[in-house]
Amino acid sequence: MISITLNIEEKSYGSETPVLGSLRGQFKLGKITAIVGPSGCGKSTLLNMIAGLESSQKGEVGFSETSEIKPRVGYIFQSPRLMPWLTAKENLELIAGKSNPAIQETLSAMGILDKLDSYPSQLSGGMQRRVSIARAFVYQPELLLLDEPFTSLDAPTADQLRQQLIALWQRQQSTMVFVTHDLREAISMADEIWFLSRPPTTVIHTLSINQPPKRLLGDIQRMQEIDRIASSLLQQHPKLLSGIAHH
Numbered sequence: 001m002i003s004i005t006l007n008i009e010e011k012s013y014g015s016e017t018p019v020l021g022s023l024r025g026q027f028k029l030g031k032i033t034a035i036v037g038p039s040g041c042g043k044s045t046l047l048n049m050i051a052g053l054e055s056s057q058k059g060e061v062g063f064s065e066t067s068e069i070k071p072r073v074g075y076i077f078q079s080p081r082l083m084p085w086l087t088a089k090e091n092l093e094l095i096a097g098k099s100n101p102a103i104q105e106t107l108s109a110m111g112i113l114d115k116l117d118s119y120p121s122q123l124s125g126g127m128q129r130r131v132s133i134a135r136a137f138v139y140q141p142e143l144l145l146l147d148e149p150f151t152s153l154d155a156p157t158a159d160q161l162r163q164q165l166i167a168l169w170q171r172q173q174s175t176m177v178f179v180t181h182d183l184r185e186a187i188s189m190a191d192e193i194w195f196l197s198r199p200p201t202t203v204i205h206t207l208s209i210n211q212p213p214k215r216l217l218g219d220i221q222r223m224q225e226i227d228r229i230a231s232s233l234l235q236q237h238p239k240l241l242s243g244i245a246h247h
């Protein structure tokens with residue numbers, strides 16, 4: 001497990017005005033942090049910077065001590081990005097190596113062990129997402145980054161995937177950072193939520209959530225609690241999801 005310290009002064013593409021402004025803070029060890037912000041504010045850019053896929057001209061992303069030089073990072077993108085010419089199993093083998101027992105275990109935890117030999121084109125959108133989540137976990141990442149992994153799924157499938165994701169995360173206890181547009185999803189899963197402004201993007205509000213042991217494995221009471229947290233937050237900061245906080 002690792003914690004991540006953001007010390008970003010600015011990030012821009014080319015000569016345009018900066019996408020990210022001053023972003024400082026820490027993603028906590030073994031915890032789930034959700035990033036919520038308006039469209040185009042640079043959420044994917046931020047994840048890419050943490051993953052080392054983008055650099056910042058000014059500032060840096062630091063990692064707490066890790067057993068390896070670079071932390072093992074699992075990245076679940078908005079679209080599953082599976083290799084179309086490989087089966088589900090082969091897509092995981094690419095990461096974990098052949099005959100690694102973790103492959104069967106992880107596919108089983110995602111409920112798709114029977115799709116081992118299917119190609120991505122033979123799988124539904126939800127099943128492809130499951131394979132992409134399994135691919136990230138099979139690598140036993142110290143850090144897991146997720147970019148809106150449940151958008152465009154029907155509600156029951158998204159719910160089931162969230163639960164399976166949480167169950168896998170509880171087994172591995174990676175540090176997890178996930179981007180979402182969905183405030184209730186963030187409240188149901190995260191230990192801390194960071195709300196971002198419009199560019200040049202900064203953190204305008206943070207919210208800590210005291211999660212019950214099973215997180216979103218919710219009953220009606222839990223759903224009411226999530227609604228209560230969301231509405232009290234939006235009463236205090238009506239334009240928070242548009243990137244504006246009121247003090």
Ligand SMILES: Nc1ncnc2c1ncn2[C@@H]1O[C@H](COP(=O)(O)OP(=O)(O)OP(=O)(O)O)[C@@H](O)[C@H]1O
Nearest residue numbers: 013014019037038039040041042043044045046179
């Ligand atoms: N490789 C790139 N080159 C130039 N501009 C880019 C690049 N990647 C992103 N941008 C710009 O940076 C800004 C932030 O994009 P980004 O995808 O990080 O936002 P986002 O918050 O994830 O958006 P959304 O919520 O719509 O997915 C946008 O204006 C986008 O056009």
